Amino acid sequence: MTTPTTQSTRDIPPDVGTEEPPGFILAGDFPTPTEADWRAAAGKVLNRKRPPERQLTPDEAVGRLRRATVDDVTIDPLYTREGVTEDLGYPGVMPFVRGTTVRRGQMDAWDVRALHEDPEVAFTRKAVLTDLERGVTSLWLRLDPDAIAPGDLGEVLADVLLDLAKVEVSSRTDQVAAAEALLSLVEASGKDRAALSVNLGLDPIGFAADQGVAADLSGMAPWVARLEGYTQSRPFVVDATLWHNAGAGDVHEVAWALATGLEYVRALVEQGLPLDDAFDAMIFRVTASCDEFATIARLRALRRCWARIGEVLGVAEDRRGARQHAVTSWRELTRDDPYVNMLRGTISTFSAAVGGAEAITTLPFDTARGLPGELSRRVARNTQIVLAEESNIGRVNDPAGGTWYIESLTDEIADAAWSAFQEVEAAGGMVAALADGLPTRILADLNEKRRHLLATRQRPLTGVSEFPNTSEPALDVRPRPEAPAGNGLVRHRDAEVFEALRDRTGDSGQAVFLACLGSRRDFGGREGFASNLFHIAGLATPSCEGGSTDEVVAAWRATGTPVAVLCSSATVYAEQGLEVAAALKEAGARTLLLAGSLKELGDPARASALIDGTIALGVDVVEVLTTTLDTLGVAR
Template sequence: MTVPPEELRWTAGFPPATRERWRELALGVLRRSGVEAASPEEALAFTTHDGVTIAPIYDASDLPGDPGLPGEAPYVRGSRPGGGSWEIRQRHEAADPEAVLADLENGVTSLWLAVEPEDLPRVLERVHLELISVALDAGERTREAAETLFALAAGQAARERPTRPEAPPGSGDGGPAAGFLTGTLGADPLRDPETAADLARRCAAGFPGLRAAVVDATPYHDAGGGDAEELGCSVAAGVAALRVLTGAGLSEEEAFGQLEFRYAATADQFLTIAKLRAARLLWARVAEVCGVTRNAGQRQHAVTSSAMMTARDPWVNMLRTTLACFAAGTGGADAVTVQPFDARLGLPDAFARRIARNTHSLLLEEAHVARVTDPAGGSYYVERLTRDLAERAWEWFQEIERAGGAGSRAGDDLVARRLAATRERRSEAVAHRRDPITGVSEFPDLAERPLRRPPHPRPVTGVHYAGEFERLRDLADAQPVRPHVFLATIGPVAAHNARTSFAANLFQAGGIATVSGGPLTDPEEIAAAFTASGARVACLCSADRLYGEHAGPVAAALRAAGARRIWLAGRGEYPGVDALLYAGCDALGVLRTTFDDLGVTR
């Protein structure tokens, strides 16, 4: 029997991998592919919509330094020393006690209640407040909602006083209800500073588990902003909130302890993980500047992005929100909300709420995501990305501060202009399908059966990345006869199949059906098939070698048969062809032009 050595060397016999060797090999592959670049980094790196560079490879030299320990400044590795599970926070916009109880009985540990204050007693009638956390979202009626919640907690505490010890000395004015309430009251220090300050003083004095105010960064994300911009805006808003609370008499430590931050989690898992880690790093820097050590860790609530959700093929939203939930939990969020897959359509049904809460359960109970503290820690890519996001966001925060800070007219105007510019860049990437949206701009299903849901009780604001494609789909669906385009498939299936699929996918992204002519080469036969289809727009689909021989004659025959516009799937110049379809072309522009050619009024 051979006894293996104490230390197994898995890489024995292989030369050491170096960045220089990777550059040499990668550059060779690029040149053989026809890409000329000074370095593979130059050719393969890309920049996010708000200017953060993502390199193609990372190694130990990219590590920015010691990220610290979990639960200790600068809190990159998490605000909790021992890690652990996040709160499963489900949002409710309708006053439905049965839906609330169903959530709590099936794994939800936190309620995000966007209901009217007068509905809270009915919604929480059978809820044990001491067992869950509550996040209020009452807008202009925050004070009323908070007072109602305080009264409900006091009533429950009074009923249970015979079995509960009295509040210990020095516990503040919360009385017996002090231990009943955890969560946040949802006050906005910038829109309603008086209410935020009053509630913060009350929470600081008597409700140690309750925070009064929320710094909500999701509106910056929903306006089209990038991750670094969302971070910078959140820090600016957080600093403005600190000024409000300390100006109202709270100490700096108390003010830090009254804020909860809300961020968007997207299907880009690494950017979301790095964003949440960077957010804690940034807020720790603010605490350091303020000389605060207690309550310096940032309390985070991550919500799966509204902007990434689609109304078309909404089932794909399950995949998006699963990635986002995983990233939020891995990134160290204290509470996570998974939006139901049908959230774009209106109020979610019971099945959608079930899938949303089960997303958490699968990650926590089956994948054991929360068993490891900061599982992304030590990754060259994530550590570098965390630092790059933080640096970019800090620069942006300082720019906002120089303009007057969050809440000032100049500061808000600056933010609006910056977000609008980023939104425009993102919209262009979506239009050209560089940012593909599965089920909408890619792989659309024209035969899908639309889901119907009751409308949201409050207006839904913000951009949706899929919005322009979905508006064209709606317009096409509203026509008495679905608009359609003829695909002139030249030659055998093997020659035209790839480009036929590409062209059909592009036109169907706008709700335009496609009709194929079959494997033909004779121009007159193709023109006859075009006439029989009833289409008025055609697209040639074949291989480059067949285009050289057949594209011109086929285009001439189609024109003679009445084609208003002739597209060609591919590149090159061919007589009679009006325009080209290719990877990276302006797909929205193609669709709008086709609608015009077909006489569909936009």
Template sequence: MTPDAWPPAGADDWLALVEQTLRGRDLGELSSTTRDGIEIQPLYTDGPERPAAAAAAADPRRSAKGWDIRQPHRLAAAGDALEELRSRVEEDLAGGATSVELDIAEGVDAAGLDRLLSGVDMAVTPLALAPHADMDAAHALLVLAARRGAGLAPGSSLGLDPLGEWARSSRRMDCAEAAEWAAQNVSSGSLAPGVAAFTVDVTRYSDAGATEAQALGWATATGVAYLLALVETGVPADAAAGLIGFRLAATADQFVTIAALRAARVMWSRVVTVSGGSEQAARQYQHAVTAAHMYSRRDPWVNLLRGATAALAAGVAGADSVTVLPFDHASGAVDADGSSGRRLARNTQLLLLEESHLARAADPAGGSFYVESLAEELASAGWRVLQDVEASGGIEAAIEGGALAAAMEESWQRRLGALRTRSEPLTGVSEFPFLDDPDPTRHGSNEAEDAAGLPVRRLAEPFEDLRDAADRHQSATGKRPAVWIAALGSTAAHSTRTAWAQNLLAAGGIETQGATGVDSPVAAAADFAASGLAVAVISGTDDMYRLRGTATASALAEAGASFVALACDPGTPADLLATLQSAGVGEVWHDGIDAAATLERLHRTLGVA
């Protein structure tokens, strides 16, 4: 049959196949919701008639030149070796990076920057200062550009973000002073078109636990504050909008990231145009950064997948520049100079640009019913957050009064609950952890220390803390904490729940022994007693539990088990569980339990500090 001869298929045909696959279960089981309560449907057959994102498109020049591959570099103290950092910057640029972001310490002046950037053509290579509130650093970069005579390349940014720094550090900052300084440099010609003075750092909010809509609303409110401050100094709306760039988080949730970046452009375009700016000026400059909070210390190689997915999403969404953090960003470099992490971060983007040609399409996500619908809903939700902030006095009032921090804490606690119950699973951490992961010698973390205000809340931390405690126990005793699995019946019968229990225990750094299947309670007790362990977990089917569960639990207790747990399902009959608990089962474990709390209790039982 040729393709032309295939019968047309519609939504009803798809639904019929889905219902056949679901075998009586409800179609709603295929739906999910975002952290903002937006429903993700299993199928989209329609979308917005006139998608707002289509009118707030990305820079069309991307299809010719791609996006900037922006590599981050950090100088932790003014006395650090500038020559070493200079060589790393030049290595990145020679290896395919097209842009540099510098996180420099206070006290680095124009002479220090000149040494650091001695091999960089500032008129060609966009340079961005990581978000900060130090006008001396911004001034130093401008002074250096003036000395070299060619100015800063378009796409560069001085990185001033006084309100973001206020939120992050709890030190009050004044954006009016920064706006006045920027206006003076615009008037003098030191700040050329295409170079931003301000960076609205959305990653501060995302890394502290904000939802996508919250981050969008607060970022736009921050942009509004900078825009108003610049206009009040006499800078025209078009020029003021061009002085503001946005630094957004890209996560491994691919489609939510695509929709969020599109929603950010929609919201900013609306702000600028109602402020009297042109449609050209309303185009938002977006620097997407793979979110630090999604990086794990344990099994850091999985971060390569997270970073690649986030980079792909940022590219599809139309970001102007993209930073992929090294896979060992949270764990510390796996080699002495961090070159492996930086190289793989660069190459991730080079593959997307030069082999997948991802930037060749002007708007890869345009026309997708799913993406367009989600972008509209996120923009609407983010706009409501913006309106609430403005109604309460603006972003400064939200920061100073604690409303922003309180809202973020509430959002984080909800997400923390999902992480602890593993309803939001983390591969290599809470799901499929590599228990025997060799912990290579680290050469210092790339993460900055948490400030007094908004922290960086990594998703993996609850389970990494458990793994760290188990490792300390092993170092102190010479043995990894362990439990015995009394698997009832044949491998085919018990393997599903046995594997589930082993996966759960490994997330807490606990190894399992046994798990081979026994044919009687007496055999289970004998094997357990021979192991010398103190804790046992029973696994098997519900039918096997009815047949041997009670006797097995009693036999294990008589054999010296100080604690017995049972692996089951949420739907295991309550009467069966009650019978087993009366026979000595201390806890029942199944999907949906607070896995972190369960493992914390088990650690105490096993003497893990």
């Protein structure tokens, strides 16, 4: 079999030319569009259904397409070369934007790191061995009362060759106990210290934020001393995922990671550690979210900013790179329709790999349901292996580098994060800012912005707030043990508010009647919109398809529900809408909603008197569903 590099001219049929035509240019027959052409075309699309007096200018049209994240990073609809540096730099050197480590073409370009937190020792021991036999290259174990007990760590890792597999521990309740358990294990192994790779998972500021206690950095240096000779190991981790899971966006996840890392460097230097060693004593645990471009840009931005801190401090250039362990977003996982989490995990893992993470953990798709089982663990593991070994994602250094969007987004996140980092510095550093409640106040604002985006489905959740599956079979998972209560950061998944609505409905059998007027071409679109909305809460949506006013009322009565929704086109609304609305109200409908706009009914005053509310794109579905469940008498 020939390849492009081995093929010779004798392999080419004689009737096939081997010379490129002079002046040949791909797509050369088409005119080169300008940015003005694109803006005009965008305006033409957005103006299609707008009346002449409300036509948008090209600039206004582009403005409509522009959006902002919860932390005010602007996302433009089009990016150009303007403002993007031509000097992209190289991986492995300052400013490390393109990578801290250099990928050299191997398939295993990052550590496939599996998280284990199942307290059942036999299950976890078997799962650990299965992971390592089938492609996982490093382990992350959470040691807590609701996870693995520190005293069980030895048995859980009994089958593991510690000089072949990297091991990291973490704890939300007792980081010292977790670190001691791992250290005792590796010290008793008799292995060459230089051959072992461990991380003790110590994160004093993260622990303080999680538990709502004062941060204690006084005893950090002795942990570095205890790892003397373990040249591939580090005692500390800056866990930025806890900020993400508490509501932080891309900007503050980076900013607070930088501020925490700098606090650790200062504390270690004050305790007698050389600057370079202090700077190199930690890794960063970061989030990989479903926003692939933001994830790629955020990982690049963190490396740039951390390298800049190292430059200002005077750290040796080759020690300034930030090593990142990316974890797919727990906050974005859904309990309902959990198989969609496979897609979320794939996108997030891809983003982390392209963004240059040194290690990646893909959370199993049933994580939000309970303790992951064998199937979900296998899917999580194979997601990474397929991306690495079949899609060859890791063979290239910084494949997104040079794209105008990624470079611009990297700059914007880095600049905004640097400003937020300086705000923390002005407050006295991360320890002081945490004690003052600065992160808590910022998180409250970010969570309120995100709540609005989720409730209005500007940030849709497939399978939960969009296209919910009301007949899905429940996954057979073991429940998680109850976690000890903390007084610090509150973790929330984005889907929780919708899951609470589904739980409230439960198996009550409650329904909302859809009065579909006219023919299917009249009501089809709005019937689909309305049914999708009410299915979010698990409500049934019986309907009628056309018919006279009396037939519509009779169909509504047969359902026994006090809530009805008119669904049709503006034309049919003008002909029949008010008549049907009046009849339904007279028959006893307590709540009558309209899919569309009141003005489509033709008589604003009468419409307002009959219609209790409207549903359309951008409506607060949480408010609509909460009110509907109240009307139906479903207990809170």
